[in-house]
Amino acid sequence: MPVTKYSRQREAIMDFLMTRRDHPTADIVYQNVKSAFPHISLGTVYRNLNLLADLGRIARIRVGDGVDRFDYNTTLHCHFVCRKCGRVMDLHTDVPSMANGMEGRSIDGNLIEGHVTYFYGSCSRCLL
Amino acid sequence: MPVTKYSRQREAIMDFLMTRRDHPTADIVYQNVKSAFPHISLGTVYRNLNLLADLGRIARIRVGDGVDRFDYNTTLHCHFVCRKCGRVMDLHTDVPSMANGMEGRSIDGNLIEGHVTYFYGSCSRCLL
DNA sequence: CTTTTTGCAAAACCTTTGCACAACC
DNA sequence: GGTTGTGCAAAGGTTTTGCAAAAAG
Numbered sequence: 001m002p003v004t005k006y007s008r009q010r011e012a013i014m015d016f017l018m019t020r021r022d023h024p025t026a027d028i029v030y031q032n033v034k035s036a037f038p039h040i041s042l043g044t045v046y047r048n049l050n051l052l053a054d055l056g057r058i059a060r061i062r063v064g065d066g067v068d069r070f071d072y073n074t075t076l077h078c079h080f081v082c083r084k085c086g087r088v089m090d091l092h093t094d095v096p097s098m099a100n101g102m103e104g105r106s107i108d109g110n111l112i113e114g115h116v117t118y119f120y121g122s123c124s125r126c127l128l
Numbered sequence: 129m130p131v132t133k134y135s136r137q138r139e140a141i142m143d144f145l146m147t148r149r150d151h152p153t154a155d156i157v158y159q160n161v162k163s164a165f166p167h168i169s170l171g172t173v174y175r176n177l178n179l180l181a182d183l184g185r186i187a188r189i190r191v192g193d194g195v196d197r198f199d200y201n202t203t204l205h206c207h208f209v210c211r212k213c214g215r216v217m218d219l220h221t222d223v224p225s226m227a228n229g230m231e232g233r234s235i236d237g238n239l240i241e242g243h244v245t246y247f248y249g250s251c252s253r254c255l256l
Numbered sequence: 257c258t259t260t261t262t263g264c265a266a267a268a269c270c271t272t273t274g275c276a277c278a279a280c281c
Numbered sequence: 282g283g284t285t286g287t288g289c290a291a292a293g294g295t296t297t298t299g300c301a302a303a304a305a306g
Contacts (some may be wrong), residue, residue, distance in 0.1 A: 005280050005285050026271080041288045046271060048286090064190030064244070066295085067270070080238050091235055102247065107219055109252030110208050116192070117245040119230065124237030133260050133305050154296080169263045174296060176261090194270080195295070 002051065010048045012036050014057070014072075023061050023069035023079070023088045063088055063118050082123035091119065130179065138176045140164050142185070142200075151189050151197035151207070151216045191216055191246050210251035219247065 012033050017024070024032075030045045049070050053060040059071040063081045069088055078091040102112050140161050145152070152160075158173045177198050181188040189197040191209045197216055206219040230240050 003285075007279075007286055009287075039288065041290090042270095043272075043289080044287055047273095050272095062192030064192060066194060080235070080240070082238070083241070089236075089238075091238075107208070107247075108217075109255070110210070110217075110219075111249045111251075111255060112208070112247045113211070113249035115245060115247045117243060119235075119240050119243045121239045121241035127237070127239060131260075135261055135304080137262075167263065169265095170295095171264080171297075172262055178296095 002054070004051070004055075007048075009033070009037055009040055009044055010052070013045060013048050014052065017058060017070060017072040020072065021090070023071045025067050025069055029070065061088065062116075063120075079118045080123070081118055081120040082126055083120050084122055084126040087123055087125075089123070130182070132179070132183075135176075137161070137165055137168055137172055138180070141173060141176050142180065145186060145198060145200040148200070149218070151199045153195050153197055157198065189216065191248075207246045208251070209246055209248040210254055211248050212250055212254040215251055215253070217251070 013029055016029060016032050026042065026046050026049055029049065030040070030042050033040055033045065049058070049060075049068075052058045053070065056074065059074045061069040061071055061079060063069070063079060065081075065086060073090070079088055080091050081088050103114060105112050141157055144157060144160050154170065154174050154177055157177065158168070158170050161168055161173065177186070177188075177196075180186045181198065184202065187199040187202045189199055189207060191197070191207065193209075193214065201218070207216055208219050209216050231242060233240050
C-alpha cells in the first residue's frame, strides 16, 4: 500500500488508457501521452503503469510475447491473441471455464490462488 | 519446415531436457550443456531451443515473467507458477477445462486455434 | 561442394533504476 | 519542509543477429 500523491502525468496516462479498448503497451502509452507532456519519459510511464497495476486500478496483461500490456478494464475477462499480427483483444463472449472455482484448492501441495487463460488464433482482420 | 542437419550440440540440448522434469530456461540449459561442450555459446542454445520448439519436438512455456522455459514433454498439460519463488511445474491432477473444445470455433470473427492456461499461487516448498 | 550450424561479439529489445530537481500537500 | 514524482541517462536482463570458420551430407 504505497502512499500516493497526485500527478498530472499519472492522470494523463489513466485518461489515455480509459479511451482504449485494446491493450496498449507502455511504449504506445508513452507515444500518446507525449502530445500532452512532450518531456515525459518512458521511465515515468513505466513507473506509473506499474503503480496503477499494483493498486489494482488497471490490469497488467501478459500473453507471453515478452511485452507488458495494460488494460483499463480490470474485470475478469478472457483475451484473444492473434498469432499473425499480435493484436490482443477482449473476448466478449463468456467463455465458461472450469478453471474458475480452483482458487483455494491445493494440488500436489501447491495452493492455487488464481489462474490465467488466453486464447490464440487468427483474428478477424487477418482472416480476410 | 526448415531443413535440418545433425548437430552434436543440438543432441546434447535435447538429451539434457529429457532428463529434467522442471522447465529450464535457456540459460540453465546453457550452464548444463557447457560441461560437455565448454565452448558452446548461449546463441547456439537459443537457436536450437527455438528450432526444436518450432519443429514441435519440445514445448516453449511462457508464464509471463519475461523468460522462456522449455519442456521435453509436449503433451498438453497445465502448469503451476509459484509467485514466491518463481518455480514452474507440471500439474499432474487433470484439471478439467471448458476451454478445451473451443478450438475451431469463431468468436467475434476471430478463429480460435488454441489456448493457454496456467495456475499460480504458493508452491508446497514455499508454504512451509 | 553446398548447405547448415557454430562461436563470438555486438546489437536489439523491453524494463528498471540512480540521482538531482520539481511538484505535491 | 518533508515526501513523492519526474526527467534523463545509464544499466539490467533476456533474446536475436551478422559474420567468418567449422561441421554435416
